[in-house]
Every structure is written in structure tokens, then in C-alpha cells.
Amino acid sequence: MLLQMIINGLTLGCVYAMVALGYSMVYGVLQIVxxxxxxxxxxxxxxxxxxxxxxxMPIATVILLxxxxxxxxxMLVERLAYRTIKSSDRKLAVLVSALGMSTFLQNLAQxxxxxxxxxxxxFTKKTYTLGSVGLTNIQLIIFATTAVMLALLYVVVxxxxxxxxxxxxxxxxxxxxxxxxNTNAIISLTFGLGAVAAGIGGLCIGNYYNAVYSTMGYMLxxxxxxxxxxxxxGSLPGAVLGGFIMGIVECLxxxxxxxxxxxxxxxxxxxxxxxxxxxxxxxxxxxxxx
Amino acid sequence: xxxxxxxxxxTWKHAVVYMKPLPKAMLLLAMLAALLVFPLIMTQNYIIHIxxxxxxxxxxxxxxxxxxxxxxxxxxxxxxxxxxxAYFTALMMLKGGINFWLATLIxxxxxxxxxxxxxxxxxKLRGDYLAVVTLGMxxxxxxxxxxxxxxxxxxxxxxxIPKPELFGFVFQSKASFYYLGLAIFxxxxxxxxxxxxxxxxxxxxxxxxxxxxxxxxxIHPVRFKLVSFVIGCMIASVAGSFYAVYLGFIxxxxxxxxxxxxxxAMVVLGGMGSxxxxxxxxxxxTALPEMLRSLSDYRLVIYGALMxxxxxxxxxxxxxSKNRMLNIYKVKAMGGKKKVMSGE
Numbered sequence: 001m002l003l004q005m006i007i008n009g010l011t012l013g014c015v016y017a018m019v020a021l022g023y024s025m026v027y028g029v030l031q032i033v034x035x036x037x038x039x040x041x042x043x044x045x046x047x048x049x050x051x052x053x054x055x056x057m058p059i060a061t062v063i064l065l066x067x068x069x070x071x072x073x074x075m076l077v078e079r080l081a082y083r084t085i086k087s088s089d090r091k092l093a094v095l096v097s098a099l100g101m102s103t104f105l106q107n108l109a110q111x112x113x114x115x116x117x118x119x120x121x122x123f124t125k126k127t128y129t130l131g132s133v134g135l136t137n138i139q140l141i142i143f144a145t146t147a148v149m150l151a152l153l154y155v156v157v158x159x160x161x162x163x164x165x166x167x168x169x170x171x172x173x174x175x176x177x178x179x180x181x182n183t184n185a186i187i188s189l190t191f192g193l194g195a196v197a198a199g200i201g202g203l204c205i206g207n208y209y210n211a212v213y214s215t216m217g218y219m220l221x222x223x224x225x226x227x228x229x230x231x232x233x234g235s236l237p238g239a240v241l242g243g244f245i246m247g248i249v250e251c252l253x254x255x256x257x258x259x260x261x262x263x264x265x266x267x268x269x270x271x272x273x274x275x276x277x278x279x280x281x282x283x284x285x286x287x288x289x290x
Numbered sequence: 291x292x293x294x295x296x297x298x299x300x301t302w303k304h305a306v307v308y309m310k311p312l313p314k315a316m317l318l319l320a321m322l323a324a325l326l327v328f329p330l331i332m333t334q335n336y337i338i339h340i341x342x343x344x345x346x347x348x349x350x351x352x353x354x355x356x357x358x359x360x361x362x363x364x365x366x367x368x369x370x371x372x373x374x375x376a377y378f379t380a381l382m383m384l385k386g387g388i389n390f391w392l393a394t395l396i397x398x399x400x401x402x403x404x405x406x407x408x409x410x411x412x413x414k415l416r417g418d419y420l421a422v423v424t425l426g427m428x429x430x431x432x433x434x435x436x437x438x439x440x441x442x443x444x445x446x447x448x449x450x451i452p453k454p455e456l457f458g459f460v461f462q463s464k465a466s467f468y469y470l471g472l473a474i475f476x477x478x479x480x481x482x483x484x485x486x487x488x489x490x491x492x493x494x495x496x497x498x499x500x501x502x503x504x505x506x507x508x509i510h511p512v513r514f515k516l517v518s519f520v521i522g523c524m525i526a527s528v529a530g531s532f533y534a535v536y537l538g539f540i541x542x543x544x545x546x547x548x549x550x551x552x553x554x555a556m557v558v559l560g561g562m563g564s565x566x567x568x569x570x571x572x573x574x575x576t577a578l579p580e581m582l583r584s585l586s587d588y589r590l591v592i593y594g595a596l597m598x599x600x601x602x603x604x605x606x607x608x609x610x611s612k613n614r615m616l617n618i619y620k621v622k623a624m625g626g627k628k629k630v631m632s633g634e
Binding site: 032033080081084085092093094095096097099100101102103104105106107108111218222225226229258260261263264267268270271274275278 | 594
């Protein structure tokens with residue numbers, strides 16, 4: 001029972017980790033929270049639904065196309081809702097604009113794909129039983145995908161020239177500019193990379209629950225954001241760790257306390273971590289507070 | 291052509307500047323009179339219903355404006371306190387048999403205490419952190435309403451909330467609720483305007499501009515933010531009480547995140563921090579979707595797009611930009627030109 005819950009929690013945790021990476025990367029570079037992140041994910045997942053159910057494309061094409069389109073939407077959101085803001089009260093303006101973008105995307109999806117639930121079945125479900133523990137092939141695929149995504153992102157951020165530029169931007173955008181880095185392009189790429197990771201996460205969870213709906217990004221995004229803060233926002237290993245903790249806490253809470261409050265546990269963890277250690281588990285000591 | 295328009299504009303501006311004191315007072319009196327006689331002239335209950343909705347939303351966004359517009363704290367959970375007011379009042383009236391006025395008072399006080407307890411540890415946070423914590427409060431409140439079925443009846447909601455009574459007069463008709471809503475709106479308006487020009491309001495705006503500077507001249511940022519948050523929540527609670535008795539039925543679906551979003555859009559569209567702006571913003575955003583019934587599917591799409599566009603082209607809102615242009619510090623710093631510094 002406990003082991004089963006932990007495995008289910010890890011599955012959710014993988015998805016949260018992939019979504020949390022996007023929040024953390026954007027925060028690291030720009031010190032803003034991309035509130036539209038989870039809605040970009042939702043749109044990407046819906047596109048995968050259309051590609052699979054309407055156009056009947058093969059799985060590999062669907063995944064590649066959906067990830068590509070999600071990246072483009074992520075960059076578009078940055079271009080339209082973030083780069084254009086030139087107010088003196090920048091933080092508040094960006095927050096309002098991001099929330100506006102999020103509402104816009106959510107309701108646009110509702111107009112296009114309807115407010116009901118669509119099905120997404122990239123892989124058909126098979127259950128393997130090991131003693132008392134059940135494991136589905138979809139869970140295994142999610143574990144494998146997460147491992148590959150994390151490895152890829154690690155290589156991109158730590159070993160490539162682009163990663164160096166990204167890290168330079170996160171230290172100081174002004175100095176990165178002086179070093180000849182095209183900061184606008186790097187910011188755009190950061191949004192794109194985050195969107196790809198989130199888009200893959202969206203495909204995973206859409207397939208896991210076999211349900212895609214226009215408000216799926218809202219709760220998923222909130223939990224992933226809580227995970228990013230829990231791990232220490234701006235820190236990539238922190239985001240992954242936070243994601244796993246969040247997934248396991250949620251499944252244990254649902255199993256031992258009550259399923260009705262499943263969505264509340266993430267927020268409870270968030271309240272506690274923000275009061276006790278606002279910089280997160282692996283975050284830097286500095287935190288934006290009075 | 292351009293010169294002509296310019297001359298017209300100048301004349302109009304002079305007219306406004308030189309004739310300001312008298313017409314402004316008269317304008318306000320005329321508006322008040324119009325509001326008072328409105329239900330006597332208007333016989334269509336539907337229109338009165340929309341106006342009552344406007345009163346509720348204006349009260350809500352004025353209270354949110356204290357929190358966002360003046361003290362600069364980003365609260366996304368305002369709907370929780372509005373909902374708490376509604377639920378407390380409804381439960382007290384249904385189970386305790388307490389009359390509306392007392393129930394409203396007790397709910398407001400209870401919401402004040404709850405918001406104090408919830409926000410004391412979180413108000414040290416700023417910006418996005420506070421936004422996500424308050425959003426969490428709204429979400430947890432909705433989950434409790436949905437799951438604590440023994441008290442709240444869950445998603446089936448609380449029906450048959452009694453009508454308020456005053457000295458034997460029962461508020462039953464739309465017109466009587468209109469006057470009750472108008473009274474709540476006017477009380478809030480007077481309170482908020484007084485607050486705006488008081489030392490307290492000044493202190494809040496100082497904190498919003500720069501909290502370190504505020505602290506250095508003896509304004510305790512956390513204390514002032516906390517008090518403004520509690521005041522905002524209490525006003526929202528009163529609006530919630532009124533909503534509960536007006537409709538006679540409440541359910542968790544009336545207090546979803548999209549309500550917080552709508553309030554936010556109203557404050558932002560009108561102009562954060564400006565009272566007339568917020569009133570205009572909430573009236574427009576409440577009345578417009580009702581007028582354009584055919585567009586109701588697009589309502590939130592338009593809200594979202596409007597919020598982004600406003601932030602790009604007019605971050606001060608419809609009304610708020612006037613204050614920004616007249617901000618002496620910025621005008622002087624830019625050599626008398628009406629430009630606002632962009633930047634970090």
C-alpha cells in the first residue's frame with residue numbers, strides 16, 4: 001500500500017518536476033514568475049490530442065510536433081506579454097500581464113476544444129504486478145522520459161555555449177549584454193526550453209489520466225510552482241527535488257487523510273515552506289521580502 | 291484640423307480647470323439623485339439586477355484596490371474572504387437564526403480575525419510569493435466549502451437564506467435590495483475616499499513606492515500592509531453577506547478563482563489606485579457582458595487580452611494615467627515633459 005502510493009507519487013512528481021523546471025529557469029533568468037507557463041502546457045497537450053485523435057499521426061511525430069509547437073507558443077507568450085512591458089512598476093505590471101495571458105489562453109482553449117474532457121492515448125495501458133505493487137507501462141514511460149529530459153536539460157545548461165549564456169543572464173542581464181550575449185534571444189530560448197519540458201510533462205499526465213481539459217494547467221501549474229519554490233526557485237536540481245516531494249506528499253495525503261483535499265496538500269506544503277524557509281530547500285539564502 | 295482639435299481640447303481643458311469646484315459637487319449630487327430615483331423610473335427587474343451586481347462588484351474591487359492599488363500587495367485570494375462573508379452570514383442566519391445586520395457584523399469581524407491570522411506570517415512575502423499564497427487560500431477555502439458537507443452541504447450549496455429585516459420591513463423586492471446595495475456601496479465609497487486622503491492612505495502609498503524608505507521614516511511596512519489587508523477583506527466580507535441574502539442561495543461555484551480574476555481585471559482596467567477608475571472599471575466589466583449576451587463565451591478571453599494590452603499600452607489604467615502624468619517628481623525629472631521613465 002505504502003510502496004504503491006510512493007510509486008504513484010513519484011509518477012506525479014516526475015510531471016511536476018518537468019513543469020517546475022520551466023518556472024525555475026525563467027525565474028533564474030528574469031526573476032519573474034511565468035504565470036502562463038502551465039497554460040502553454042495545456043495548449044500543447046490539446047494540440048497533441050488533435051494530432052492523435054483527428055489527424056491520426058504516429059506517436060513519434062505527435063510528440064515531436066507537439067513539443068515544437070509548445071516551444072513556439074512559449075516564445076510567443078514571452079514576446080507578447082513580457083518583453084513588451086515597459087512600465088515603471090515593472091513587477092506588478094508583468095504579474096498582471098502574465099495573469100491576463102493565462103486567462104486568455106485558458107479560455108481560448110475552451111473556445112477551440114470545448115469545455116469538456118478530451119482523451120489522449122498515446123500508449124495503451126498495460127499493468128504489471130510485482131507482489132502487491134501494480135506498475136503500468138505508462139508509469140515506466142514517464143520515468144524514462146523524465147530521466148531523458150533531465151539529462152538533456154543538464155547537458156544544455158551546463159555543457160553548451162547556450163547554457164553558459166543562460167547562466168550569465170541569470171547572474172546579471174546587463175553584464176551579459178556587455179559580454180556580447182544576445183540576451184533577448186537567450187531569454188526567448190529559456191522560455192522555449194521551459195515550454196518543451198512542460199509540454200512533454202503535459203503529454204505524460206494527459207496520457208496517465210487519459211484526460212485533457214482546458215483548466216488542467218491551473219492546478220498542475222500551481223503545484224509545479226509550489227514545487228519550484230519548495231526546492232528553491234531558480235535552482236534546477238531544487239525544482240526536480242521539489243517536484244518529487246510534492247508528488248509523494250500529495251499521494252500520501254490522498255491515501256491516508258482524504259482524497260477530497262488532494263489539491264490542498266500542495267498549498268499546505270507551500271505555506272509551511274514559505275513561513276519556515278522562504279528560499280526553499282536548495283535555494284540561495286536571499287529572498288525577496290521586506 | 292489638428293490645430294482645431296488642439297484648440298478645442300485647450301478650451302475644454304480650461305473649462306474643466308476653471309469651472310471645476312462648483313460642477314464637481316453638483317455633478318456628484320446629480321449622480322446621487324439619479325441613483326436614488328433610478329428604481330422608481332426603471333420598471334425592468336433585469337436592469338435593476340444588473341445594477342445591483344454592479345454595486346457588489348464595485349464594493350469588491352474598491353476593497354481589492356486598497357490591497358493592490360494602494361499598498362501594492364498582490365492578492366489573488368480576495369474571493370475567499372468574499373465567500374467567507376457569504377458563508378458565515380448564511381450559516382448564522384440559517385442555523386443560528388441571527389438577523390442579517392448582526393450576522394453581517396459578526397462575519398466581518400470573523401473575516402477580519404481570520405485574514406489577520408492567515409496573513410500575519412505571509413505578508414512579509416512580496417510580489418509573486420504573496421500572490422501564490424493568497425491564491426492558495428482561495429483554493430483551500432473552495433475545497434473546504436466543497437468537502438465539509440456536514441456544514442456547507444458541499445457543492446449543493448445553501449438554499450433558502452432568509453431575507454433581511456429592518457424594523458418590521460422585509461427586504462423582498464428588487465428595489466429594496468437596490469437601496470440596500472446602494473447603501474453598502476456608498477458607505478464603502480465614503481470610507482475609501484476618507485482613507486485615501488488620510489495619513490493612513492499616504493503611508494500605504496509610501497510603502498508601495500519604496501518600503502525601505504518608508505521604514506526609514508518610521509512607517510512600519512508590515513503593520514500597515516496587514517491593516518490594509520484586513521480592512522480590504524472585511525469590506526469584501528460585507529459584500530459577500532449582501533450577495534448571500536440577495537440571491538438567497540450560495541454554492542462554492544460562485545467563489546472560484548475566475549471571480550478573483552474578474553475583480554483583478556476591474557481594478558487593473560480602471561486604474562490601480564484610483565477610486566473613480568476602479569468604479570468605472572467594475573461598472574464596465576459587470577454591465578458589458580450582460581449587454582453583450584451573445585459574447586458571453588468570449589468574456590474571459592476578452593478580459594485576458596485586455597489585461598495584457600492595458601499593461602502594454604496604458605499600465606496606469608483608463609483613469610489612473612492622469613495621476614501618473616501629473617506626478618511632479620517624474621515631470622520635473624524629465625525636464626517638464628510628460629514622459630514616464632521606463633526601466634529597471
